[in-house]
Amino acid sequence: xxxxxxxxGLTVNGVPRSATAPARRLLSDFLRHDLGLTGTHVGCEHGxxxxxxxxxxxxxxxxxxxFAITVEGREVTTVEGxxxxxxxxxxxxxxxxxxxxxxxxxxTPGFLCTVTxxxxxxxxxxxxxxxxxxxxxxxxxxxxxxxxxxxxxxxxGVSRTAQENGAGNATTQRxxxxxxR
Amino acid sequence: MFGEPIVRVEDPRLLTGQGRYLDxxxxxxxxxxxxxxxxxxxxxxxxxxxxxxxxxxLVAVYTWEDLPGRVGEPLPLLIPHPALTHGRTAYPLARDxxxxxxxxxxxxxxRDRYLAEDAAGRIxxxxxxxxxxxxxxxxxxxxxxxHDDVPGNVGAFLxxxxxxxxxxxxxxxxxxxxxxxxxxxxSMPLEGRGVYARWDADDESLRVYSSTQTSTxxxxxxxxxxxxxxxxxxxxxxxxxxxxxxxxxxxWPEEVLVPWAARLLNQEVKxxxxxxxxxxxxxxxxxxxxxxxxxxxxxxRVLGLDVKILHDHxxxxxxxxxxxxxxxxxxxxxxxxxxxxxxxxxxxxxxxIVTPYRGAGRPQGVFCMERTMDRIAAHLHLDRIDVRxxxxxxxDEFPYDQGLIFQDGRPLIYDSGDYPALLRKxxxxxxxxxxxxxxxxxxxxxxxxxxxFACYVEGxxxxxxxxxxxxxxxxxxxxxxxxxTSQGQGHQTVFAQIAAAELGVPISDVQVxxxxxxxxxxxxxxxxxxxxxxxxxxxxxxxxxxxxxALRIAAEALEADPRDLEIADGQVYVRGNPSASIxxxxxxxxxxxxxxxFDEEAQRATQFxxxxxxxxxxxxxxxxxxxxxxxxxxxxxxxxxAGAHAAIVETDPDTAEIRILRYAVVHDCGRLINPRIVExxxxxxxxxxxxxxxxxxMEYDSxxxxxxxxxxxxxxxxxxxxxxxxxxxLETPSPLNPLGIKGAGEAGVIPVSAVIASAxxxxxxxxxxxxxxxxxxxxxxxxx
Ligand code: FES
Ligand code: FES
Numbered sequence: 001x002x003x004x005x006x007x008x009g010l011t012v013n014g015v016p017r018s019a020t021a022p023a024r025r026l027l028s029d030f031l032r033h034d035l036g037l038t039g040t041h042v043g044c045e046h047g048x049x050x051x052x053x054x055x056x057x058x059x060x061x062x063x064x065x066x067f068a069i070t071v072e073g074r075e076v077t078t079v080e081g082x083x084x085x086x087x088x089x090x091x092x093x094x095x096x097x098x099x100x101x102x103x104x105x106x107x108t109p110g111f112l113c114t115v116t117x118x119x120x121x122x123x124x125x126x127x128x129x130x131x132x133x134x135x136x137x138x139x140x141x142x143x144x145x146x147x148x149x150x151x152x153x154x155x156x157g158v159s160r161t162a163q164e165n166g167a168g169n170a171t172t173q174r175x176x177x178x179x180x181r
Numbered sequence: 182m183f184g185e186p187i188v189r190v191e192d193p194r195l196l197t198g199q200g201r202y203l204d205x206x207x208x209x210x211x212x213x214x215x216x217x218x219x220x221x222x223x224x225x226x227x228x229x230x231x232x233x234x235x236x237x238x239l240v241a242v243y244t245w246e247d248l249p250g251r252v253g254e255p256l257p258l259l260i261p262h263p264a265l266t267h268g269r270t271a272y273p274l275a276r277d278x279x280x281x282x283x284x285x286x287x288x289x290x291x292r293d294r295y296l297a298e299d300a301a302g303r304i305x306x307x308x309x310x311x312x313x314x315x316x317x318x319x320x321x322x323x324x325x326x327x328h329d330d331v332p333g334n335v336g337a338f339l340x341x342x343x344x345x346x347x348x349x350x351x352x353x354x355x356x357x358x359x360x361x362x363x364x365x366x367x368s369m370p371l372e373g374r375g376v377y378a379r380w381d382a383d384d385e386s387l388r389v390y391s392s393t394q395t396s397t398x399x400x401x402x403x404x405x406x407x408x409x410x411x412x413x414x415x416x417x418x419x420x421x422x423x424x425x426x427x428x429x430x431x432x433w434p435e436e437v438l439v440p441w442a443a444r445l446l447n448q449e450v451k452x453x454x455x456x457x458x459x460x461x462x463x464x465x466x467x468x469x470x471x472x473x474x475x476x477x478x479x480x481x482r483v484l485g486l487d488v489k490i491l492h493d494h495x496x497x498x499x500x501x502x503x504x505x506x507x508x509x510x511x512x513x514x515x516x517x518x519x520x521x522x523x524x525x526x527x528x529x530x531x532x533x534i535v536t537p538y539r540g541a542g543r544p545q546g547v548f549c550m551e552r553t554m555d556r557i558a559a560h561l562h563l564d565r566i567d568v569r570x571x572x573x574x575x576x577d578e579f580p581y582d583q584g585l586i587f588q589d590g591r592p593l594i595y596d597s598g599d600y601p602a603l604l605r606k607x608x609x610x611x612x613x614x615x616x617x618x619x620x621x622x623x624x625x626x627x628x629x630x631x632x633x634f635a636c637y638v639e640g641x642x643x644x645x646x647x648x649x650x651x652x653x654x655x656x657x658x659x660x661x662x663x664x665x666t667s668q669g670q671g672h673q674t675v676f677a678q679i680a681a682a683e684l685g686v687p688i689s690d691v692q693v694x695x696x697x698x699x700x701x702x703x704x705x706x707x708x709x710x711x712x713x714x715x716x717x718x719x720x721x722x723x724x725x726x727x728x729x730x731a732l733r734i735a736a737e738a739l740e741a742d743p744r745d746l747e748i749a750d751g752q753v754y755v756r757g758n759p760s761a762s763i764x765x766x767x768x769x770x771x772x773x774x775x776x777x778x779f780d781e782e783a784q785r786a787t788q789f790x791x792x793x794x795x796x797x798x799x800x801x802x803x804x805x806x807x808x809x810x811x812x813x814x815x816x817x818x819x820x821x822x823a824g825a826h827a828a829i830v831e832t833d834p835d836t837a838e839i840r841i842l843r844y845a846v847v848h849d850c851g852r853l854i855n856p857r858i859v860e861x862x863x864x865x866x867x868x869x870x871x872x873x874x875x876x877x878x879m880e881y882d883s884x885x886x887x888x889x890x891x892x893x894x895x896x897x898x899x900x901x902x903x904x905x906x907x908x909x910x911l912e913t914p915s916p917l918n919p920l921g922i923k924g925a926g927e928a929g930v931i932p933v934s935a936v937i938a939s940a941x942x943x944x945x946x947x948x949x950x951x952x953x954x955x956x957x958x959x960x961x962x963x964x965x
Contacts, residue, residue, distance in 0.1 A: 002237050024295065033293075038205035039198020041422070043371040044456040048892035051371055079198035089196060097192040100857050103865060104669025105195030106202065106371045106422030135901045138892065140371050140423050141669050142861060143868030143929075144900035 008068050012037065013081025023069050027061075028052040030068035031078060039079040039109050043138065050137030053110035054078050060117045079109035082116060091154055092116050099150035103141035111137050115151050124156040183682040183920075186857035189674040190688070200420040203375035203392040203453060210377060210449035211240055213439055214297035216287035216304050217462060218279035221315065221531040221885020222327070223308035225277055228287060232303035238292030239300045241446060243438070245276040251406050252441050256432065260501030264339040267331040268498045269529070273434035279308070280327055280496035281533050282885055283461025285434050290442055290450055313531045313885045317470050317491045320528040327496060327529035336494060337502045337527040341509045343584035344520025349485030353476025357556050362951035363545050363934065364878040365468040365493070368538040369897060370668070372422020373454030374463060376435050378443035386413040389440050392421050394429040395706030396696045397664045402432040403440050411702075418696030424668035425869070426537040427464050429708040430500055460890035465879055466504065466538035468493040469545045473553060476519075481557045481568035484519035488512065488549060492527045495534040502527050504535065504542035506588050507640075512546030513583050513593075515600040515638050515823055516572040521585075531885045537708065539869055540930045543639060548952065551635040551935035555942065565634055565939070566608055573600045588709075589643040591818035597913045598823050598849065603636065607825035607847040610909050616829070629832050630842065631944025635935035636825045641850070641924025642714025642915075646815035648703055649720035651680060651727050653808040655773075655782050657751055657766030659684060659691045661723075663716040664704020666696030670926060671858040675713060676720050678854055679920070683724035684731075685748030686765065703813075710822070710924025713854060718814035718918045727810030731768045734808075738763050738771060769808040774799035820915040822923040824848040826867075826932045830940040837960035839875060839941060841904040849911040851923035859925045860908055866929020868903045873930070874937040874953050876902065 008025075009018035012035060019034040028045075031037045031054070043051035045064045052064040055077035082090045089097065092115050102108040111134065118125065118133040125133060130151045139147060194200055230242045245253060256270045275286045287304050291297035312325035314334060323333040350356055377390040387409060393399050393416075400416035403409070421428065435452050443450040454463070472489040492505040502525070509523035554572070558565040574581050576599045583593040608614065616632045623630045652660045661680045667673070677691040694700045695716075696707075705715070728748065735753035736743040745756050754762035770786045774793070778784040793799060800806055829843040846863055853859050876896040880888040889895045914921030938949040947962065954962075 022295070029294075032205070033208060036208060037198070038202075039200070041202070041372070042204070043422075044892045046456065046891055046893065049371060049456075079196075083197050087197075089193065093196040096196055097188050100189065100861050102192060102195060102669075103671070103861055104370070104372070104421065104423040105191070105200050106669075108195055109198055112196065131900050135899045138371060138897055138899060140369060140425070140869070140897070141865045143864035143866075143906060144903050145864040145906055146861060148900060 006069055008072055010071055010073060011075045013077055021068055023067065025068045027063040027066040027068045027071060031063060037078050037080055041106050041109055043106065048138070049107070050110040050114065051107050053113045053137065055113050055117060058117065060114050077113070079112055082112055090116065092119065095150040095153050099146045099153060101142065101147045101150035107137060107139040111139070111147060119154055127152060130155065182678050182688060184853060186855055187674065187678065187688070189671050190677060191671065191673045202372055202420045202422050203377060203390055206390055206419060207377040207449050207451045210451040211290050211292060211446070212294040212297045213442065213450055213452035214289045214294060214301045215285045216289070216301045216306060217458070218275065218282055218284045218286055220279055220308050220310055221282050221313045222311040223279050224311060225275060225279065225286065225306060226309050227307040229305040232305060233289065233300035236291065236296055236300040236303065238296040240292065241290040241442065242300070242304070243274065243288040243442070244286070245272055245274040248274060251408065252437060256434065256499055257402065258501065259499055260503055262337070262501050265337040265498060265502050267336045268501065269328050269331065269336070270499045271434070271497045273437050281531055282887060283458070283533060285462065288438050288442070290446065313883065315530055315532060315881050315883055315885050317468065317493045317528060320493065320530045321491055321526070327531055331529060334529045335526055336498050336529055337525070339502065339505060339509065339525040341523040341585050342521065346485040346487045346520040346522035349520040350474055350476030350487060353484040354478055355560060356474065356476045357560060358474045359556065360950060361471040361473060361549055361552055363467050363469050363548055364953055365465045366538065366873045366877040367465045367879065368425035368427035370423025370425055370427065373456065373459040374428060374433060374435065375453040376439040377449070377451040378440035379449045380444040380447055382447050387440055387444060388415045390417050390419050391436055392428060393418050393431060394424045394666050394668065394708060395431055396666055396698055397702060397704040398706060399431045399436055400698050403436065406432065406437045407441060407444065416698050418666035421666065421668040424707065425539040426466070426541060426708065428668065429706055430464055430536045456892065457890055460895070461533060461887055464534050464536040465495065466535050467545060467873065468535065469508065471549050473549060475553050475557065477557050479561065480571045481561050481563050482571050483516065486518050486521050486553065488523045490523060490525045492525055493530050493532070493535060494527050495530060495532045497534050499534060500536040503588055504537060507542035508546040510585050510587050510593050511543045511638065511640060512550050514547060514550045515574055515598070515636050516550070517574050532881055539866060539927050541709065541927065543637065543927070543931045544870070544873065544934055547635060547637045547932045548935045548938070551932065552938060552950070555939050566604060566613060569636060570601065570604055573604070576601065587640055587819060589819055594818060595638065595821040596915050596917050598821060599911060599913050600636070600823060602911055603823060603825045603847050603849060606909050606911060607634065607827050607845060610845040610847060610907060611827035611829065611843065613827065627834065629834050629944050630829060631940045631942065632827065632829050633936045633938065633940025633943060634825070634827045635932035635939060636823070637931045638821050638823045639710065639924070639928055639931060640819040641710035641822050642816060642820045643709045643711055644816055645705060646813050647705060647715035647719045648701060648811065648813040649716060649723035650701055650811045651720065651723045651809065653727065653765055653769040655766055655770045657690055657764060657769070659686055661691060661720055662694040662697070662700040663720060664696070664698070664701040665707045665712055665716050668707065670712060670862065671855065672712060675854045675858060676716065679717050679721050680724050683721050684728055686751045690751060710926040710928065712926070714820060714918060714922055714924050715814055717854065717922060718920050719812055721920055722812035722814060723810040726812055727808060730772065730810065731765060731808055734771050735763050735768050772808040773806040814918065816917055820851070820917045820923045822850045822925065822928055824928055824932070826936045828936045828940045830937065830944055832941060832944045832959065837956040837963065839954070839956060839959060841871065843907065844904050845907045846929070847909045847911060848928055849913050850925040850928065851915045852912055852921040853910065854922065862925050863908055863929040864906050866927060867906050867933060868898060870930040870933020871903060871937070872898050874934040875955070876953060878953055
């Protein structure tokens with residue numbers, strides 16, 4: 001039984017890339033194993049954890065739920081493509097470092113892609129919008145505290161003092177609903 | 182440097198996709214996949230691999246029959262204990278009988294993972310189902326047995342005792358009796374386990390990468406299993422995507438089988454666990470039933486506490502009974518009791534093995550003790566914090582001997598702490614005393630809120646030892662290595678902070694390597710909140726040795742007394758005379774008398790350049806070339822961190838939805854190396870605690886099928902479920918180690934279920950005895 005393979009070409013981080021793979025090859029595996037871009041991680045392979053999030057024509061998608069062959073000819077941005085070519089971290093990457101928004105770093109590429117798109121579409125998210133925006137990404141290490149802080153530090157809508165009070169200052173409420181004070 | 186909240190040095194790599202996790206390595210390696218048991222208990226009656234043979238790219242198929250000698254023997258029982266009279270471990274591939282869903286039966290190796298899974302899917306294993314034991318009480322009833330030769334399903338029976346608790350309870354003015362239940366959860370790192378092995382046939386050596394919390398011990402285990410000299414086996418923990426306990430277990434079946442196959446096939450082989458595999462073939466924790474009897478006086482002082490613990494350890498006991506040992510000792514918390522007795526029955530079930538998950542038995546112990554404190558307060562109509570305060574060990578009573586034996590085999594002696602201060606701080610932080618008015622406002626609005634509180638003590642930094650090696654090279658770079666592994670704790674940063682502070686060098690000159698047996702062969706591992714305490718102190722001691730040597734060499738070069746020298750910013754200088762100085766890199770050059778100059782700097786150390794005494798050997802007796810220091814830290818016993826948590830929750834009167842409105846932590850882990858990293862550890866721990874209190878449990882049906890073995894159904898919290906965590910610190914240095922530090926890794930998770938139960942109980946006005954609690958559970962409790 002020999003499986004039929006296809007030449008799959010796409011633009012990754014601005015560079016045209018191609019490799020042969022069978023039709024069932026997931027985009028996550030194609031990026032990681034066929035193209036050697038291992039920055040995109042796989043935490044569940046069933047679309048829940050968000051570790052595998054990449055930008056497809058600018059929009060976040062789960063690369064573990066996408067067949068590589070279906071994105072033939074399209075544009076993919078992975079975590080390897082977020083920093084400047086000279087190595088300067090993107091504002092989102094820098095904010096994650098400054099706020100200690102990562103520990104083991106396994107979920108981080110997915111968060112960075114998600115947040116990059118989030119801030120492009122809404123440069124001034126409120127805390128509720130940030131929560132909503134990252135609520136498709138799991139992190140087992142950080143308890144999300146410093147991820148939220150990192151994103152809010154980039155929000156043009158959030159004042160300095162609110163940021164210094166930390167994410168989720170007393171007047172905002174995680175989850176849904178009311179607050180105590 | 183030490184004590185500063187600097188940003189992490191590992192981050193730029195991890196933020197740009199340059200991390201190297203297990204499955205990022207070995208791109209050309211063959212892939213392994215496993216056929217795993219779909220039955221919780223069954224006899225294997227046949228394995229037919231024929232269907233797999235025509236899968237393109239298939240390389241090999243192995244069953245237990247194929248495993249030679251020690252490879253086919255049961256996996257080791259890592260921590261024997263006299264009370265574990267009936268320890269049992271699994272074979273790496275099942276032999277005859279499977280005892281939990283997910284147990285590996287057949288190993289397949291193929292060109293890539295897709296093909297390996299194709300082949301695995303075509304292998305037919307036939308089973309004769311056997312009666313299944315699921316649930317602690319079903320196991321205790323011993324109607325059916327998990328192992329034919331383990332009567333009553335009892336693996337271990339353990340008693341911890343100080344004083345005569347039953348008599349003290351009988352004589353007490355007040356007595357309460359109740360039952361508590363805690364469900365299973367799991368570490369659930371976002372990166373699963375994984376192993377990648379390369380055999381070098383020319384060198385007859387093996388290099389193994391494993392996503393493990395202990396590379397040194399994996400190395401010993403593989404060497405023993407494969408009959409290789411340890412010197413021919415290297416094990417490296419690359420970047421590890423979270424551990425939280427599950428990756429301390431070793432060797433996993435795959436850690437034996439993948440290297441074995443790589444050697445046999447003389448090809449690189451890799452296996453990376455997928456999420457479903459992780460749910461059914463790694464490990465779980467927490468499940469216990471506790472029967473509590475407590476006697477106390479009118480002030481709520483505990484005169485006697487007697488706890489019978491039924492602990493579910495799953496199908497096998499590779500990690501011994503560490504969890505119930507910890508539960509039954511750490512249950513005491515910051516309190517001094519009149520008398521105490523804990524009786525643990527550790528039981529087999531046809532479920533996945535149970536091994537430490539962050540907290541490692543402490544959350545259950547703290548749940549028991551803190552629920553007890555709340556029950557006493559309710560019974561006596563006293564304030565819940567006041568009852569706790571009445572039972573606390575006082576600051577002038579340290580070292581305090583609890584009279585038990587801890588998990589390290591040493592006496593349970595608390596080294597230092599200030600528990601009344603912790604209580605006060607937590608009480609203030611959450612606003613305990615003004616909660617009444619807050620509740621009045623809420624009640625007036627038709628809302629239901631409650632406040633909860635809990636304390637814990639955590640034995641951290643358990644032995645036996647860790648080591649550190651530090652070397653300054655001739656360019657002035659400082660290379661630090663230690664054998665234990667990292668899974669996101671920021672060791673590269675905190676160990677560099679320690680080395681930079683000890684040596685007086687800029688932190689940017691320091692590079693830290695962990696978990697690589699090529700760099701450091703002796704280590705124990707990363708667990709029990711021990712890395713900072715153990716390796717941190719070992720590295721500090723190694724730096725002190727290096728510094729002593731550097732000052733000696735510099736003194737000669739500067740013609741000064743070593744006692745007058747200091748190191749700052751990488752320069753050794755004479756105190757009070759900064760112009761008389763020599764860079765550490767030059768000292769490194771001078772420390773190694775050379776014959777050959779390989780660069781300009783090295784010329785200074787060659788035989789015609791040094792101007793050393795012609796009557797002395799170039800290396801003095803007892804000296805070694807090179808500017809290096811190596812030392813070990815081995816503590817007499819654990820150091821005890823502590824904390825108090827408090828929370829305010831709201832429960833919806835109609836839907837029974839539970840929301841955490843505020844969560845406050847006061848934490849004492851001695852001196853802080855990096856407050857930012859410590860807070861990050863607390864955040865993550867609390868989030869896992871909230872997960873275990875409100876969302877996560879392992880739903881086994883009576884056939885032993887794990888019904889929620891995916892992230893769709895196992896409700897790991899997203900950002901939307903975790904409230905803001907407010908933190909305050911107390912710093913009571915440990916007198917046991919040179920740096921005065923205590924562990925912080927697990928602390929956050931420990932009291933959370935107790936706090937949330939306490940708060941829900943306060944909101945609802947009826948007893949909460951089982952965790953986790955879902956809105957559905959709460960709704961049903963209300964109707965009783
Ligand atoms: S790996 Fe794609 S969502 Fe988890
Ligand atoms: S940093 Fe480890 S999972 Fe998010």
